[in-house]
Amino acid sequence: MTATDRRKLRADATRNRQQLLDVATQLFASAESEPSMRAIANEAGVGIATLYRHFPTRESLVDAVYQDQVSRLTTGARELLAELDPPAALRRWMDLFGDWIATKNGMLDTLLAMIEAGEIAHAHTRTELLGAIDDILEAGRRSGQLRGDVPAEDIAASLIGIFTVAGARGHEAMAARLLNLLMDGLRPVPD
Known part of the structure; x- marks a missing residue:
């Protein structure tokens, strides 16, 4: 893997993490009760494994x-x-x-x-x-x-x-x- 590939992966990971934070914030604010981790991942457009990689x-x-x-x-x-x-x-x-x-x-x-x-x-x-x-x-x-x-x-x-x-x-x-x-x-x- 080249240095450019690693930077691209890191940039994707950073974007995914921020997307998860933004979506979780939005769902937490609008929810009557705590949304599931799966609902947060789905709304963010990432897999549940990606969510758990960032937030175990x-x-x-x-x-x-x-x-x-x-x-x-x-x-x-x-x-x-x-x-x-x-x-x-x-x-x-x-x-x-x-x-x-x-x-x-x-x-x-x-x-x-x-x-x-x-x-x-x-x-x-x-x-x-x-x-x-x-x-x-x-x-x-x-x-x-x-x-x-x-x-x-x-x-x-x-x-x-x-x-x-x-x-x-x-x-x-x-x-x-x-x-x-x-x-x-x-x-x-x-x-």
């Missing part, structure tokens, strides 16, 4: 999806701040957070078991997410566009509450209204 257990797939989503949220905060003013970045980040919460629908049982077993560092994830919120809040405080007296923990708790009440399919309009209401409360009050 359901837990390894759930962990990869979970970590990918956390990474998207933390890097997403920086990317949004580079493109948008802080209030617009925070509001858009709230939508990303809602997507992250929705992804947990179809992997909740496995995820909870993994957290209980200490296989996922929930405290570390919380720290990362609060840091992403803090980055946006700090930029908003410096620009005078966001209040300086609201901690990231309060925003995270508000988001969890909103998506608990209005996170189900069919409640997108309510979630948007509640998120906009939260944003209104984060703007400084004129003197």
Whole structure:
């Protein structure tokens, strides 16, 4: 096998892994219960052996999806701040957070078991997410566009509450209204 053949195989493997992650994320977000590994492989257009080569257990797939989503949220905060003013970045980040919460629908049982077993560092994830919120809040405080007296923990708790009440399919309009209401409360009050 030539070096070019090996690179081509690695590129195919990388594409397959990403395809599996994307499809699993999509299925987890839309599922009422945990989809089977076979359903994920079929939807991704790969064989079950390919799925198991990348993710030998359901837990390894759930962990990869979970970590990918956390990474998207933390890097997403920086990317949004580079493109948008802080209030617009925070509001858009709230939508990303809602997507992250929705992804947990179809992997909740496995995820909870993994957290209980200490296989996922929930405290570390919380720290990362609060840091992403803090980055946006700090930029908003410096620009005078966001209040300086609201901690990231309060925003995270508000988001969890909103998506608990209005996170189900069919409640997108309510979630948007509640998120906009939260944003209104984060703007400084004129003197």
